[in-house]
């Protein structure tokens with residue numbers, strides 16, 4: 001069965017985008033991603049996205065437009081789905097990540113994105129440039 005991983009592209013004022021540095025597993029540690037995680041059995045995708053942001057960052061998010069379709073992950077049978085989002089309340093904290101970073105336009109590629117996230121970041125950049 002395909003495992004769905006949901007990811008939140010949290011956009012702040014001026015088009016800044018929140019990147020999070022993975023703490024585990026060892027193979028991915030230090031790489032940068034969009035906050036999110038696996039959808040639990042019986043859980044909706046948006047519900048999972050909201051839950052993961054609450055758990056990982058301590059914020060409530062408002063979910064916006066979907067970014068692309070299914071983004072393949074290197075782990076067999078995993079696909080990632082991503083949505084634009086904004087912080088509705090709270091300030092993001094690195095509860096499960098090594099660090100968080102707001103990337104301003106012009107800094108979008110300043111972090112070592114995980115392989116799957118680099119094309120996603122490119123799609124986000126195109127989407128935000130249309131605004």
Ligand SMILES: Nc1nc2c([nH]c(=O)n2[C@H]2C[C@H](O)[C@@H](COP(=O)(O)OP(=O)(O)OP(=O)(O)O)O2)c(=O)[nH]1
Pocket residue numbers: 005006007028032033034035036037038039052073074075078080114115116117
């Ligand atoms: N959350 C997230 N995961 C990503 C991204 N890019 C990417 O390759 N992945 C991979 C890393 C993991 O193998 C998988 C997501 O698993 P996770 O560890 O974040 O999920 P989870 O929070 O549900 O964790 P757990 O309860 O299973 O420990 O997807 C991304 O941008 N965000």
